[in-house]
Amino acid sequence: MQGLSEGELFLGLGFLLFGLVVGLLIVWYTLRTGAPPMPSTRTMRRMLADLLPAYPSGSIIELGSGWGGLAQQLALHYPQHRVFGLELSPLPWLFSWAKRRALGPPNLRFVRCDFRDHPLHEVGLVVCYLNPEVMRRVEPWLRQGLAASAWVVCIGFALPGHKPVKTIKVPDMHATTLFLYQPTSGTVSVA
Numbered sequence: 001m002q003g004l005s006e007g008e009l010f011l012g013l014g015f016l017l018f019g020l021v022v023g024l025l026i027v028w029y030t031l032r033t034g035a036p037p038m039p040s041t042r043t044m045r046r047m048l049a050d051l052l053p054a055y056p057s058g059s060i061i062e063l064g065s066g067w068g069g070l071a072q073q074l075a076l077h078y079p080q081h082r083v084f085g086l087e088l089s090p091l092p093w094l095f096s097w098a099k100r101r102a103l104g105p106p107n108l109r110f111v112r113c114d115f116r117d118h119p120l121h122e123v124g125l126v127v128c129y130l131n132p133e134v135m136r137r138v139e140p141w142l143r144q145g146l147a148a149s150a151w152v153v154c155i156g157f158a159l160p161g162h163k164p165v166k167t168i169k170v171p172d173m174h175a176t177t178l179f180l181y182q183p184t185s186g187t188v189s190v191a
């Protein structure tokens with residue numbers, strides 16, 4: 001067996017370095033945000049459609065849009081609304097941004113930011129798939145910033161201190177729950 005040529009060696013090292021940088025960036029931002037960029041499943045997204053309010057009065061934001069698949073589904077579901085996917089982790093954001101540039105739809109934008117820097121006053125619907133710790137941190141920000149007519153849809157993890165308007169169980173191995181809230185309407189909060 002012959003040894004590797006210099007070119008093959010450089011190529012191999014290049015791939016290794018690339019993989020290392022990708023892995024480190026994902027781990028670094030997972031530690032920073034407290035949530036890995038794990039996408040919601042196809043079943044969760046399909047069942048989410050049954051929970052979405054018919055016509056939110058304002059724009060739609062996804063908190064932590066990851067690789068962009070769910071935000072894209074939301075933009076197709078609500079063609080008359082502006083949809084913003086907000087994501088801090090650079091690689092998932094870059095992937096979703098490039099896919100949106102290539103495939104649309106035109107009412108969708110991906111913004112690389114900490115979602116808590118996004119203004120909430122004109123938001124009509126918030127969608128998120130985070131984790132219990134991040135939900136706990138996000139709750140006061142949503143409660144203080146959202147208009148009374150705004151809706152919040154959570155995949156998997158409840159919005160602490162609030163009573164959902166509706167829930168749906170997803171038939172998956174974790175029996176994931178989908179929650180619909182109107183957290184500042186003044187009628188359903190139990191906090």
Ligand SMILES: C[S@@+](CC[C@H](N)C(=O)[O-])C[C@H]1O[C@@H](n2cnc3c(N)ncnc32)[C@H](O)[C@@H]1O
Nearest residue numbers: 033037038039040064065066087088089114115
């Ligand atoms: C479980 S993933 C959800 C992905 C996507 N929503 C989906 O359903 O396919 C959670 C995402 O939230 C992002 N995230 C967590 N905290 C964030 C913050 N403060 N600002 C922006 N993104 C955040 C993480 O980087 C991660 O990509």
